[in-house]
Amino acid sequence: MIQAKKITKVYGDQHAVDQLSLDIPQGQFFGLLGPNGSGKTTSIHMLATLIRPTSGSITINGLDVQSHPQQVRRDIGLVFQESALDRMLSIEENLYFCAGLYGINKDAITARMNALLDLFELQSKKRAPVGSLSGGMRRAVDIIRGVLHSPKVLFLDEPTVGLDLPSRRKIWRFIRQLIDDHKLTVVLTTHYLEEAAPCDNVAFIKLGKLVSEGSPEELLKELGKTIVEVDGPNVDDYIKKLNLKTEDYMLDGRTLLIRVHEPQHDQVVQIQTTLRDSVDVISVRKSNLNDVFIWLSSKDQGIS
Ligand SMILES: Nc1ncnc2c1ncn2[C@@H]1O[C@H](COP(=O)(O)OP(=O)(O)OP(=O)(O)O)[C@@H](O)[C@H]1O
Numbered sequence: 001m002i003q004a005k006k007i008t009k010v011y012g013d014q015h016a017v018d019q020l021s022l023d024i025p026q027g028q029f030f031g032l033l034g035p036n037g038s039g040k041t042t043s044i045h046m047l048a049t050l051i052r053p054t055s056g057s058i059t060i061n062g063l064d065v066q067s068h069p070q071q072v073r074r075d076i077g078l079v080f081q082e083s084a085l086d087r088m089l090s091i092e093e094n095l096y097f098c099a100g101l102y103g104i105n106k107d108a109i110t111a112r113m114n115a116l117l118d119l120f121e122l123q124s125k126k127r128a129p130v131g132s133l134s135g136g137m138r139r140a141v142d143i144i145r146g147v148l149h150s151p152k153v154l155f156l157d158e159p160t161v162g163l164d165l166p167s168r169r170k171i172w173r174f175i176r177q178l179i180d181d182h183k184l185t186v187v188l189t190t191h192y193l194e195e196a197a198p199c200d201n202v203a204f205i206k207l208g209k210l211v212s213e214g215s216p217e218e219l220l221k222e223l224g225k226t227i228v229e230v231d232g233p234n235v236d237d238y239i240k241k242l243n244l245k246t247e248d249y250m251l252d253g254r255t256l257l258i259r260v261h262e263p264q265h266d267q268v269v270q271i272q273t274t275l276r277d278s279v280d281v282i283s284v285r286k287s288n289l290n291d292v293f294i295w296l297s298s299k300d301q302g303i304s
């Protein structure tokens, strides 16, 4: 559904995105992850026809984005961090206005709009001004606006930023429903990495370059499925005692994180035995995408 070949965006002498290639099949839930300034928004803007790549090519649903931007725009929906809604107008007025922009008439859109308002539990609010809604509800209306014209692809750039946990969970339930009901392809960026865990595939980018890609399951396997956290006063001493390789540990303040691959579970016991008398706390937990993120962000050599 989405193919990007070596896309690059240069601003001045800076490569905001550097030779990024992506291949995202229809119906995939794809997460584009990376630290602040790594080029996520720039990449999404290029995929969504909003800015032109300096070099490289993109097709969406087989259409070249640069030579057919109008047709591509009919196939895509966008939800960005900044709301695109008019706060003075009601939900319904906003949505009819948006449908008008796509050249869809009121009768044709009413049934779909009502189905989406039902799905997002906003039917009873449809005549309320958008300015009177909570942040979570407003974000839901933004998403309805993004999918009102039945796009094949939905781009979500940090859709849940600033929302509390229950609102974020609700938004994700809705999005999952849209993916399942309509075989929608979704490209997501988020800083809440636990939100990317249900993605089929994720790509981590750093300084505009792809550094790792795969299913969350694959990336966690590569990192090591277990993390041992060690707290105590002499972290440098523990590293020496355990003879740790640089790529196998991270320091998070005073906490030492050690990654352990599943087949080497005796390693956990060995860590516990070696450090038993000198540390305050040793805890063992499953690794998660946040660990992948901090490992990739700080290690130049990647995580393999
Ligand atoms: N219009 C622009 N002019 C100049 N530089 C830009 C422009 N847009 C982005 N950049 C630069 O490109 C880099 C990537 O920015 P981008 O917004 O894509 O990052 P991001 O991964 O979305 O970051 P965040 O997580 O903070 O949203 C940054 O260094 C940014 O300063």
Ligand SMILES: [Mg+2]
Pocket (backbone or CB within 6 Å): 040, 041, 042, 157
């Ligand atoms: Mg961004």
